[in-house]
Amino acid sequence: MYMTMVEIRALSRRIPAIIDSTPEELQFWMDDAFDVINNYCQQDFVYEKQAVKQGRATTNTLVYLPKVLSGDVAVADFSGNTIFESSTSSTAASGSFFNPSGSATAATSGQIIEVFPGSFVIGYYRNNSIERTRTAEILNVRGDWGYALTADDLLFDGLNTLRDLYEAHRVNIVFHNSADSLNPVISPAATDFASAAILLNELKGVINSHFGDFVVHNVADTNVSTLDDVTDTQSAQVLLADLKAKFNAHLKKGGTTTSVHPNIDDENIATFSADFAGSVMPRAIRRAFLRIVQRIALRDEAEDHRQINSPYTSEVLGDGYTYDLSNGTLRNLIRPEEAHMLLPFVNRGRVVI
Numbered sequence: 001m002y003m004t005m006v007e008i009r010a011l012s013r014r015i016p017a018i019i020d021s022t023p024e025e026l027q028f029w030m031d032d033a034f035d036v037i038n039n040y041c042q043q044d045f046v047y048e049k050q051a052v053k054q055g056r057a058t059t060n061t062l063v064y065l066p067k068v069l070s071g072d073v074a075v076a077d078f079s080g081n082t083i084f085e086s087s088t089s090s091t092a093a094s095g096s097f098f099n100p101s102g103s104a105t106a107a108t109s110g111q112i113i114e115v116f117p118g119s120f121v122i123g124y125y126r127n128n129s130i131e132r133t134r135t136a137e138i139l140n141v142r143g144d145w146g147y148a149l150t151a152d153d154l155l156f157d158g159l160n161t162l163r164d165l166y167e168a169h170r171v172n173i174v175f176h177n178s179a180d181s182l183n184p185v186i187s188p189a190a191t192d193f194a195s196a197a198i199l200l201n202e203l204k205g206v207i208n209s210h211f212g213d214f215v216v217h218n219v220a221d222t223n224v225s226t227l228d229d230v231t232d233t234q235s236a237q238v239l240l241a242d243l244k245a246k247f248n249a250h251l252k253k254g255g256t257t258t259s260v261h262p263n264i265d266d267e268n269i270a271t272f273s274a275d276f277a278g279s280v281m282p283r284a285i286r287r288a289f290l291r292i293v294q295r296i297a298l299r300d301e302a303e304d305h306r307q308i309n310s311p312y313t314s315e316v317l318g319d320g321y322t323y324d325l326s327n328g329t330l331r332n333l334i335r336p337e338e339a340h341m342l343l344p345f346v347n348r349g350r351v352v353i
Contacts, residue, residue, distance in 0.1 A: 001046070
């Protein structure tokens with residue numbers, strides 16, 4: 001959902017239908033509003049952490065997917081060959097054209113992925129001058145799908161994920177000369193900002209200490225985090241993004257006797273989103289969702305109190321509009337102002353995965 005029941009009640013104090021509703025009634029209205037927005041935008045925005053979804057590729061624009069993708073995004077063909085991976089190319093991550101021809105991750109040459117931040121399409125093209133009518137191809141797209149409900153949700157999820165990945169990495173003797181028993185994480189998983197701040201500050205300390213251990217490593221890794229301890233939400237977000245980047249860089253240093261690790265650790269790569277501007281539920285979607293829930297609640301309350309023998313009732317129900325209840329429904333749940341807010345999220349007329 002795009003808002004919680006608690007938020008909806010708090011923002012609807014002047015609407016008795018919502019304040020006096022049961023949880024079951026409010027959930028029913030929320031489900032209806034969710035469907036209304038999804039039908040209008042042809043996609044939902046509910047957060048799914050690092051889920052893999054399949055798209056069917058055809059000849060021209062080969063797969064349409066929503067912009068609601070964050071974290072480290074990867075695209076692979078049906079055979080498992082990597083076509084695109086945002087974590088290996090800053091160009092692709094920033095949204096410009098990425099041509100992996102000659103890249104270590106390229107399956108074949110002549111493949112291009114377009115990533116357009118702010119819109120909803122990843123287009124996949126393959127140069128094909130011989131067979132113009134090639135058959136469809138399945139693409140597997142991995143990423144964080146949908147918007148996190150709040151910045152705190154994204155922070156806690158990423159932080160707890162990094163905690164688990166670090167713990168798995170430090171004791172693995174395939175990637176180290178011996179397990180690191182000196183730098184465990186003591187703090188529990190974060191559940192609120194206070195616990196998140198404690199865990200982040202501790203995690204920075206143990207990760208830096210682990211990097212510098214030249215006993216478990218072949219050589220020390222000097223690429224440590226130099227940021228200050230967490231004092232507020234913004235500093236927590238910046239520190240988490242910094243730790244993710246440095247941790248991932250640390251894992252990739254390996255494979256020789258002079259590199260940090262005896263072997264590269266490709267099992268514990270952090271792929272969660274640390275994009276707190278682009279991965280959090282847009283205010284426009286939340287606002288439209290709230291208004292639609294309120295209108296559905298007002299409709300149901302009005303219908304409950306209509307005279308059973310009255311074929312037509314037109315009432316102003318408190319939000320500046322006159323509602324036509326002649327057919328037992330509330331017309332135009334999405335008003336022009338909501339349509340304007342939601343228009344950037346309409347997915348070019350295509351139904352998404």
